[in-house]
Amino acid sequence: MKAVVIENYGSKEELKEVEVAMPKAGAGQVVIEMKATSINPIDWKLREGYLKQMMDWPFPIILGWDAAGVISEVGEDVTDWKIGDKVFARPETTRFGTYAEYALIDAPLLAKIPDNVSFDEAASIPLAGLTAWQALFDHANLQAGEKVLIHAGAGGVGTLAIQLAKNAGAYVITTASKKNAAFLKELGADEVIDYKTTNFAEVLTDIDVVFDTMGGDIQKDSFRVLKDNTGRLISIVGAPDEELAKAKNVVAKSIWLAPSGEQLQAFAELMTAGKVKAVVGATFPFSAKGVYDAHALSETHHAKGKIVISF
DSSP, X not given: OEEEEESSSSSGGGEEEEEOOOOOOOTTEEEEEEEEEEEOHHHHHHXXXXXXXXXXXXXXXEOOOOXXXXXXXXOTTOOSOOTTOEEEEOOOSXXXXXXXXXXEEEGGGEEEOOTTSOHHXXXXXXXXXXXXXXXXXXXXXXXXXXXXXXXXXXXXXXXXXXXXXXXXXXXXXXXXXXXXXXXXXXXXXXXXXXXXTOOXXXXXXXXXXXXXSSOHHHHHHXXXXXXXXXXXXXXSSSOOOHHHHHHHTOEEEEOOOOOOHHHHHHHHHHHHTTSSOOOEEEEEESSHHHHHHHHHHXXXXXXXXXXXXXX
């Protein structure tokens, strides 16, 4: 089968199209014929070698950790799924990712693609959607009526986090450029702060939850807007400053996503009901050049919604 791999760490030039062996379903696993995958910052961070201490894998490495497709093989002990089922998943993080024509996935990580959702839309959801879900609900315990600040609302994680938070009954504030303000209000944002003209830390107070997707000074400034004693800051980009957290007596932590078919199925039900929608900002074909161009767009940090690779 065809796959796009890296054989060394480095720039986008390292992305190569090669033939690799077809995966074979073991007990509790399925093989899916890929119809779409999507790009996440972890893809190019790993490609550049930033994560090699955490994931010390031999080459070649197939990047990609979003899958949408059709089951082509079912392993032993798999009773909930059959050949031909349309599914999506955030597979375990291994060196056999989803930039390939077929992908091997543990059956408990699968969810059914809703009838009203395309393969491209389904592929945009797993990693970003589960990240938003776990940050807001598993870690921040966001409640109806609370105020949440979601940084970088127009990005892949942000667009989904806004919808999830609004659906849960929260008051949603986000930072974005002015050109995306109307779009983000359509998704459910109650307030959009133009980060180019306004420092959010000077206009906000008493925020219950901050969802940090930016890190650095933005993460530090986020402590200023949190409610003393009860505020929660959840970051997906770096460990928060323990001293700042202690000074305000707030919860502040960095999280790493845990793949979950159950949560993805709950997400699918929200999509079926029209309460959450996928936001696909750009689509590229499955090829070395398509993946190269998709990485280039992701690296700008200015992509709207998710970047999808279509097979």
